[in-house]
Amino acid sequence: xxxxxxxxxxxxxxxxxxxxxxxxxxxxxxxxxxxxxxxxxxxxxxxxxxxxxxxxxxxxxxxxxxxxxxxxxxxxxxxxxxxxxxxxxxxxxxxxxxxxxxxxxxxxxxxxxxxxxxxxxxxxxxxxxxxxxxxxxxxxxxxxxxxxxxxx
Amino acid sequence: xxxxxxxxxxxxxxxxxxxxxxxxxxxxxxxxxxxxxxxxxxxxxxxxxxxxxxxxxxxxxxxxxxxxxxxxxxxxxxxxxxxxxxxxxxxxxxxxxxxxxxxxxxxxxxxxxxxxxxxxxxxxxxxxxxxxxxxxxxxx
Numbered sequence: 001x002x003x004x005x006x007x008x009x010x011x012x013x014x015x016x017x018x019x020x021x022x023x024x025x026x027x028x029x030x031x032x033x034x035x036x037x038x039x040x041x042x043x044x045x046x047x048x049x050x051x052x053x054x055x056x057x058x059x060x061x062x063x064x065x066x067x068x069x070x071x072x073x074x075x076x077x078x079x080x081x082x083x084x085x086x087x088x089x090x091x092x093x094x095x096x097x098x099x100x101x102x103x104x105x106x107x108x109x110x111x112x113x114x115x116x117x118x119x120x121x122x123x124x125x126x127x128x129x130x131x132x133x134x135x136x137x138x139x140x141x142x143x144x145x146x147x148x149x150x151x152x
Numbered sequence: 153x154x155x156x157x158x159x160x161x162x163x164x165x166x167x168x169x170x171x172x173x174x175x176x177x178x179x180x181x182x183x184x185x186x187x188x189x190x191x192x193x194x195x196x197x198x199x200x201x202x203x204x205x206x207x208x209x210x211x212x213x214x215x216x217x218x219x220x221x222x223x224x225x226x227x228x229x230x231x232x233x234x235x236x237x238x239x240x241x242x243x244x245x246x247x248x249x250x251x252x253x254x255x256x257x258x259x260x261x262x263x264x265x266x267x268x269x270x271x272x273x274x275x276x277x278x279x280x281x282x283x284x285x286x287x288x289x290x291x292x
Contacts, residue, residue, distance in 0.1 A: 028187060035183045037174075037209020040221060053222075061224040062205050063187070069201055070189025078191075083231060084200035086276075090226040138226075 005080040007147040008119035013110055017075035019103040021130070022067055024059050026097050032063040059095040064136050068127045071103040080145035082118055089138035093129075100130045108139060118143045157220040159285035160257035165247050171210035173242040173268075176202070176235060198235035203265050203274050210243045211263075220283040222256055229276035233267070240268045248277070256283050 033039050041048045042058055049057045065087075095101060109122040121144050127136040176198050184202045185192055193199075212218050235241065244264045251258045259282045265274040 022189065031183065031187050032205070035180065035187065036205045037212060039209075039212065040218065042221065060208075062201075062208060066184065066188035066201055066205060073191055074189070083234065086228075086230040088226075088228050091224050094223075 004077065006077045006144075007080045008110070008121065008144045009147050011079065011107055011110060011121055011144065013107050015107045017072075017103075017105045019068075019071035019075040019105075021100040021102040022071060023098065023100045024063070024067065024095050026057075028063060028067070029057065029059050029097065032060050032066070036060065036062065038062075054094055054096070056096060059097075059099075061091040061136070064091070064095050064101065064127060065089065067101065068103045068125060068136065071101075072105060072123075072125070075103060075105060079121070079142060081142050082145050083143040085120065085141040085143050087138055087140045089136065091136055093133055093135045095129070095135050099135075101127050101135065103127055113143070116146065116148075118145055120144075156217040157283075158217045159220050160250070160252070160259065160282040161285050163219070163247055163250055163259055163282065165250060168244055168246045169211075169214050169216060171243040171245075172213050173240045174206055174210060175240045176206070176237060178237050180206070181237060196237045198237060198239070200231045200234070203235055203241055204229055206241065207243050207263055207265055207274075208278075210241075211245060219259070219280060221280050222283050223281040225258065225279040225281055227276055227278045229274065231274050233271060233273045235267065235273055239273075241265045241273060253281070256281055258282075 029043050033043055038060055043060050046057055103125060105123050105125045108124045111120040113120055121142045123140050126134050129135050181198060184199055245261050247259055248262050249260045259280045261278045263276060263278060264272050267273050
């Protein structure tokens with residue numbers, strides 16, 4: 001252990017983590033619209049959304065995905081992640097302005113890869129709101145550095 | 153008069169749509185890291201979820217009116233190659249399937265992000281719930 005990060009060998013299938021909460025604000029949504037260029041009325045037109053099934057603007061689904069990615073770093077010891085390899089993701093319910101979301105994650109699987117310096121870690125994730133409703137969930141594939149492959 | 157949108161009935165199947173490009177800058181990286189709350193890494197490395205976040209906005213900058221999305225239902229995504237600050241990506245997409253529902257329909261789009269060398273850097277599928285065209289005199 002030199003830098004406190006967790007390598008492929010350190011991670012165990014079945015480990016669970018829970019993050020602190022984060023309140024999603026109007027500012028987050030406005031900034032994400034500017035960054036992504038996604039100005040869909042769902043996220044930007046309060047008057048239009050008053051007449052929708054949601055009744056108000058909701059967060060971009062991908063904003064929720066980005067925020068949970070940040071929350072993962074605050075859920076426990078940080079992985080020695082080399083790359084995000086992929087994900088399978090469902091948006092189950094809207095994230096509204098003022099909602100406080102948190103991440104519950106569990107290591108689902110670990111696999112060797114063809115490269116000796118890294119392994120694949122599959123993490124199951126659920127994003128919960130303040131009422132414990134699952135708003136987003138899915139699986140993410142992370143390429144994590146191997147301790148044994150570092151010197152080579 | 154609301155701006156024109158592409159409703160479920162009007163979504164063309166298998167037509168390839170290509171977006172303009174976007175050069176990914178340090179400003180994008182810095183805004184993304186602040187918004188996501190991810191710790192800063194190598195400043196020239198583009199966080200892997202940032203290009204995915206740019207892909208939906210790029211999809212707005214095509215000749216077709218934006219899809220009348222009622223909800224983003226889900227996605228499958230693969231990150232094939234890392235991006236560096238200064239790389240330029242554009243998107244290509246096509247609709248793979250349409251399934252009518254009672255109030256709208258489910259549309260599955262295939263998306264690719266391509267860099268300035270023509271290499272696919274990220275790809276996957278988005279699933280949307282799309283509104284039906286409003287009937288004459290009906291609610292919009």
